[in-house]
Amino acid sequence: KFPIPEKITDKGADFLNTFGEGAKSLKQNPIHLLLAIVVSSSIWIIEGLMLWLFSIALIHSNFEFEIALFASVMGNITFILPLLPGSVGTYEVLVGSFITLSQFYSQDALIIALVDRGVKTATLLVLGGYATMVLQSQRLKRKEILDEAKIDDKKELEIEKN
Numbered sequence: 294k295f296p297i298p299e300k301i302t303d304k305g306a307d308f309l310n311t312f313g314e315g316a317k318s319l320k321q322n323p324i325h326l327l328l329a330i331v332v333s334s335s336i337w338i339i340e341g342l343m344l345w346l347f348s349i350a351l352i353h354s355n356f357e358f359e360i361a362l363f364a365s366v367m368g369n370i371t372f373i374l375p376l377l378p379g380s381v382g383t384y385e386v387l388v389g390s391f392i393t394l395s396q397f398y399s400q401d402a403l404i405i406a407l408v409d410r411g412v413k414t415a416t417l418l419v420l421g422g423y424a425t426m427v428l429q430s431q432r433l434k435r436k437e438i439l440d441e442a443k444i445d446d447k448k449e450l451e452i453e454k455n
Contacts, residue, residue, distance in 0.1 A: 341365040343413065348392065348405045356395055364391035384410055
């Protein structure tokens with residue numbers, strides 16, 4: 294037998310416990326499950342809509358939304374497959390292949406997939422960077438407030454001692 298390091302088994306157990314707690318939470322509050330489904334579905338539809346709009350804008354063709362949605366979903370699933378770092382190339386090939394099935398030339402399909410990936414990545418970088426900066430500044434402000442509160446508490450304790 295191949296021994297599994299304790300650190301890995303602990304992480305696995307923690308993951309399963311957390312997953313179980315989340316499942317219980319969804320069972321106790323079905324509205325959270327409904328909300329998760331609505332938000333997730335909206336995100337997938339927006340992803341497919343972006344791909345569909347890129348195809349229309351770039352190629353001026355009658356591209357079916359359902360195919361764009363399916364291609365987008367399949368392309369995004371490649372992100373969870375550890376084939377290449379960041380799914381570089383895998384996403385473009387898979388999305389391009391699905392678009393080619395919709396009677397596009399393979400070069401046009403690849404261009405659509407590359408533009409789709411580029412715009413989505415740029416959007417993620419800009420909005421993600423902005424969100425990170427905002428969250429970091431809020432965290433620093435909270436830390437400053439807590440630090441000031443601790444200093445005030447220490448001063449009050451010193452005054453009470455005297």
